Amino acid sequence: MPAKYWIxxxxxxxxARGVEGGFMQANHGKEGPLKxxxxxxxxxxxxxxxTYHGNEPLQAFTAIGQVSDDKIYQHKMADDFIPHRRNxxxxxxxxxxxxxxxxxxxxxVNKKSWALNSGLDFLKYQRTILN
Numbered sequence: 001m002p003a004k005y006w007i008x009x010x011x012x013x014x015x016a017r018g019v020e021g022g023f024m025q026a027n028h029g030k031e032g033p034l035k036x037x038x039x040x041x042x043x044x045x046x047x048x049x050x051t052y053h054g055n056e057p058l059q060a061f062t063a064i065g066q067v068s069d070d071k072i073y074q075h076k077m078a079d080d081f082i083p084h085r086r087n088x089x090x091x092x093x094x095x096x097x098x099x100x101x102x103x104x105x106x107x108x109v110n111k112k113s114w115a116l117n118s119g120l121d122f123l124k125y126q127r128t129i130l131n
Contacts, residue, residue, distance in 0.1 A: 003066075006036075006043045007107075011052040012062050015045050019063055019090050023075075029083020034072050037086055041067045046098065048115075060097045065090040 008026050010018075018024050024043060026033040037043070045063040050056045065088035076082045098105075108114045 003040045003042055007046055008043055009046050011049045012047040012058055013051045015063055023085040024088045025083045025085050031084040034084055034086045037067045039067050039070050060095045062095050063090055064093050
């Protein structure tokens, strides 16, 4: 089966933990979105903000990785927060602002009024991402 391409929306500070640890979480640790991934799928991470609790915008693609196996597992981060994770092999990349790319991104329909935010945490693209 050919690889699929996904975009996950996550603040840069939360993403840094995953890059360092070789894992990803989505939708605040829910298992469902991670079940849609298969080994070999590609994941592009978009960060609308620098920090989860802050308001400083970033609006950039901040990481890229490939799902490295078929395992979904839980990791206890706090007594009341045990999120689901997938292992990801992250590749070196440069932080890339989205604004100069908008006109060429096929998944952004309204080029003048767009947003990738927590309401669109997990997006799948089987067709080309670029126009």
